Amino acid sequence: MAKVLMKGNEAIGAAAIEAGCRYFFGYPITPQSELPEYMARELPKVGGVFLQAESEIAAINMVYGAAGAGARVMTSSSSPGISLKQEGISYIAGAELPCLIVNIMRGGPGLGSIQPSQTDYFQATRGGGNGDYRVVVLAPANVQELVDLVMEGFDIADQYRNPVMVLGDGMIGQMMEPVELRKPKPRELPPKDWATDGTKGKRKPNIINSLYLAAEELEAHNKRLQEKYRKIMENEVKVESYKIEDADVVIAAYGTTSRIAKTAISQLEKEGYKVGLIRPITLWPYPYDEFDKINDKCKGILTVEMNSGQMVDDVKIAVKGRFPVYFHGRTGGMVPTPNEIIDKVKKIYGGEM
Amino acid sequence: MAIVFQKTRGLTDVETHYCPGCTHGIVHRLVGEVLEELGVLDIAIGVAPVGCAVLAYKYFNCDMHEAAHGRAPAVATGIKRVHPENFVFTYQGDGDLASIGTAEIVHAAHRGEKISTIFINNAIYGMTGGQMAPTTLVGQKATTAPYGRDEAHCGKPIRIAEMLATIDGAKFVERVTVTSPAHVRKAKKAIKECFKVQIEGKGFGIVEVLSTCPTNWGLTPTEALKWLEDNMIPYYPLGNFKRPEEVE
Numbered sequence: 001m002a003k004v005l006m007k008g009n010e011a012i013g014a015a016a017i018e019a020g021c022r023y024f025f026g027y028p029i030t031p032q033s034e035l036p037e038y039m040a041r042e043l044p045k046v047g048g049v050f051l052q053a054e055s056e057i058a059a060i061n062m063v064y065g066a067a068g069a070g071a072r073v074m075t076s077s078s079s080p081g082i083s084l085k086q087e088g089i090s091y092i093a094g095a096e097l098p099c100l101i102v103n104i105m106r107g108g109p110g111l112g113s114i115q116p117s118q119t120d121y122f123q124a125t126r127g128g129g130n131g132d133y134r135v136v137v138l139a140p141a142n143v144q145e146l147v148d149l150v151m152e153g154f155d156i157a158d159q160y161r162n163p164v165m166v167l168g169d170g171m172i173g174q175m176m177e178p179v180e181l182r183k184p185k186p187r188e189l190p191p192k193d194w195a196t197d198g199t200k201g202k203r204k205p206n207i208i209n210s211l212y213l214a215a216e217e218l219e220a221h222n223k224r225l226q227e228k229y230r231k232i233m234e235n236e237v238k239v240e241s242y243k244i245e246d247a248d249v250v251i252a253a254y255g256t257t258s259r260i261a262k263t264a265i266s267q268l269e270k271e272g273y274k275v276g277l278i279r280p281i282t283l284w285p286y287p288y289d290e291f292d293k294i295n296d297k298c299k300g301i302l303t304v305e306m307n308s309g310q311m312v313d314d315v316k317i318a319v320k321g322r323f324p325v326y327f328h329g330r331t332g333g334m335v336p337t338p339n340e341i342i343d344k345v346k347k348i349y350g351g352e353m
Numbered sequence: 354m355a356i357v358f359q360k361t362r363g364l365t366d367v368e369t370h371y372c373p374g375c376t377h378g379i380v381h382r383l384v385g386e387v388l389e390e391l392g393v394l395d396i397a398i399g400v401a402p403v404g405c406a407v408l409a410y411k412y413f414n415c416d417m418h419e420a421a422h423g424r425a426p427a428v429a430t431g432i433k434r435v436h437p438e439n440f441v442f443t444y445q446g447d448g449d450l451a452s453i454g455t456a457e458i459v460h461a462a463h464r465g466e467k468i469s470t471i472f473i474n475n476a477i478y479g480m481t482g483g484q485m486a487p488t489t490l491v492g493q494k495a496t497t498a499p500y501g502r503d504e505a506h507c508g509k510p511i512r513i514a515e516m517l518a519t520i521d522g523a524k525f526v527e528r529v530t531v532t533s534p535a536h537v538r539k540a541k542k543a544i545k546e547c548f549k550v551q552i553e554g555k556g557f558g559i560v561e562v563l564s565t566c567p568t569n570w571g572l573t574p575t576e577a578l579k580w581l582e583d584n585m586i587p588y589y590p591l592g593n594f595k596r597p598e599e600v601e
Binding site: 023025049051053054055057058059061062063064065066067068069070071073087088091095196197198199200201205206207208209210211 | 394395397398400407410413415418419420434435457
């Protein structure tokens with residue numbers, strides 16, 4: 001297929017339909033409304049269902065129902081809406097159902113703004129809902145990667161019977177770039193023999209549930225979940241690294257921010273600085289081990305985010321005290337500039353930070 | 354020997370957890386019988402609530418989902434949109450449907466979602482131990498209304514059947530009770546008619562069942578039946594509020 005120019009939010013929809021998703025339940029919120037609008041237009045053409053729910057809470061519970069019924073299903077929202085969906089996400093994780101959730105992040109807290117941000121890192125990676133659960137979090141840095149991760153995200157969800165979240169900032173939802181819809185590497189997906197589609201009198205009832213009233217049963221369920229999460233951590237980490245074996249300073253950044261970091265790095269290289277980059281593509285499972293590859297002479301790690309410092313906690317866990325960890329962030333919809341990053345890197349070089 | 358009564362295949366053999374004298378058991382049986390008699394048990398997918406009927410997924414002999422508090426109509430919507438040929442029902446109490454889940458039930462009805470809802474109104478939160486419900490009567494005592502429900506403080510109880518009957522997408526709305534054999538027969542008839550509305554693709558249907566909670570009302574089972582008839586029926590009149598032919 002030839003490349004076509006698509007806006008991020010619409011490209012998500014195209015990738016989802018290409019991946020076989022036929023059900024979308026959502027609620028309007030800026031800056032992601034082009035996605036439900038695209039699905040409202042395109043899903044009926046392929047025999048699918050787009051339904052605008054009465055709230056984000058209802059939308060995610062419709063996803064819970066449709067996922068339990070065996071469908072490939074998704075929803076999308078932006079930060080405050082994702083907060084409302086946390087109840088359902090916890091139930092979906094607890095009942096071990098596959099689905100795709102898209103969060104095109106905007107500034108917070110509260111109603112915040114409609115400008116791009118990365119302020120939901122904690123919520124996405126630590127679980128905004130109740131209970132010990134994990135959601136696979138995919139953080140694309142360009143529109144091509146966005147569509148690739150949407151398509152693979154459905155397969156990851158099905159393989160592990162787990163919700164998968166695509167976490168993009170408002171910029172990636174709104175930007176237009178050329179994309180090609182490419183099938184992900186084939187995975188062996190288990191049959192959905194647990195789904196509710198009526199017993200037809202041929203099997204025992206299937207029950208979709210996250211309630212285990214007996215303490216021993218709930219502990220056993222949690223142990224099973226943790227075992228699954230361990231497998232995901234072993235198998236599904238994705239990360240891009242650049243010259244970390246040789247760098248004096250390593251920048252850690254994800255999503256759109258990583259592109260700004262790359263611009264800063266190429267400028268710094270021209271000036272003779274040796275700067276590396278670690279760009280986590282999966283925010284959970286986090287690529288902790290990648291930081292072990294950083295050379296011992298590195299002067300420090302600079303974490304750059306569009307928030308007040310969230311992923312920086314994971315960077316500190318990852319470097320295990322080997323290097324000082326610095327942070328540069330902008331909030332409220334302000335976007336870090338390459339020059340701000342260049343300035344910070346030079347300060348680390350000069351021992352001024 | 355002729356069989357005059359037997360357990361419906363619509364229910365499993367699991368012993369229920371309901372308190373002695375609670376009318377959930379009767380309503381479960383009626384739902385199970387109707388599913389079986391209408392021939393939809395094997396294509397049925399039910400949604401259980403949070404509340405006393407939280408374990409209903411163990412009792413109905415069909416595919417089941419356990420929903421979050423109040424969200425059963427949204428969950429049922431997701432299921433029905435994926436499997437429009439299956440029979441999808443929710444079974445909810447008054448805290449679940451009439452308090453935390455009002456948005457979900459109103460909009461499922463408003464969309465004309467082709468699902469059926471059984472709504473148990475016993476004027477109290479049973480599972481959590483007798484707190485005030487949106488359907489608790491004025492003056493009725495509850496653990497969070499220890500001096501009795503005060504209209505000036507928290508309003509009058511909400512009448513769900515009357516409210517939902519105003520919504521175009523709701524095609525069948527009836528309020529029944531199960532305090533006597535005659536009422537049980539009427540209740541079953543209403544449930545059957547409600548379920549047929551879904552089977553015939555006409556839209557949303559709900560049967561509100563006035564029910565007892567002897568444990569949290571502090572009454573014996575027979576006193577509870579009388580209390581319901583004396584106090585609840587005058588405020589929550591029984592009868593059909595809507596059926597398809599009146600709408601179309």
